[in-house]
Amino acid sequence: MRTHNLPRSLLAGLALAVSTAAFAAQPTPFTATYAVTSQGQPMGEATxxxxxxxNGQYEYSNQIQGTSGLAAALGANSSDVTRFRWNGNTPETESYMSKVxxxxxxxxxxxVNWNTKQVSVDEGKGVTNYAAVPGMVDRNTISYALGLALHNGNQNxxxxxxxxxxxxxxxxxxQGTESVKVPAGSxxxxxxxxxxxxxHFEAWYVPAKYxxxxxxxxSDGGDLTLELVRYSSP
Structure with missing residues (x-):
């Protein structure tokens, strides 16, 4: 059998393509823990x-527990849970529940009824309906969907x-690359x-890693800052 010596750049490109395809084929389950501060003061922990x-469906959950200061005194906590389906290379929201x-x-x-392509939103003052858009996410899954896009090389x-x-x-x-130090490392x-x-929305990603x-x-949902403490994935 005849073999060919491929350029290293081509091999690297093929490896990256395989890695990206594997990443996009289906989401990988994970657990991430963050330290949460509000206006510079410790507030709690987010998981x-x-x-x-x-069957191609996933649950994405963001739970914040107040453990310091006024948040602890009030027993403040929040729960955001999204169920989404994996459509191509992106998540599409099927339901979202938020409780503060x-x-x-x-x-x-x-x-979200993807058969009729209709969205129903209820905030306790009546239901609002509007048309769904392919690839639609909710405010809970923005940071995750954005991370997937960055992993695929998108800058905008x-x-x-x-x-x-x-x-x-x-x-x-x-906007550029910066050095960031958080509890999980630099x-x-x-x-x-x-x-x-x-x-205000500002986020620092390491797309090749997380x-x-x-x-x-x-500022949306409260003036909060989250810093990664630990991340685990099977």
Missing amino acids: ITLKSLG VAFKVKQRSMQ VTLPVGVKQHVEQQQFKV FQAERVTRTDSDK PLPVKLAQ
Whole structure:
């Protein structure tokens, strides 16, 4: 049998293509723990998990428990749980449930019927309906969907995000590479910001290592900063 010596650059490209294809073929379950601060003060701990439900469906959960200061005194905590299906290389939200407990209980739910392509959102004041968009995610899974896009080499990312009354085409851009130190270690990370809104969103990703940011600061859902403490995957 005749063999050919392939250039190293080609072999590296093939290896990257195989790695990316394997990454995109199906999500890998994980558990990530973050230290949470609010306006520079310790607030609590966030645990983000992804698990398979079988039949191409997955559950993505973000649980924040107040363990310090006023958050601990109030017993403040939040729970965001998304069930999504894997469509091609992207997640598509099927349902999203949010519950925040502090001074009072605040709940939000979203249901997506992909047969009729309709979204139903209920925040306790009546149901809002609007048309679904292929590849649509929800605010809980933005950081995960963004990490998947960065892993695939995208520097400018537009995500269709289902909000209260419609689908927003949220835009994100890699602003450069920065050194970031968090409890999980020191990293050279890609800093990403949201460019279509004045809502503060800033995240630092290491796409070759994690599908989630090693650090995230945002104003939506509270002025919170999350820093990675540990990450585990089977």
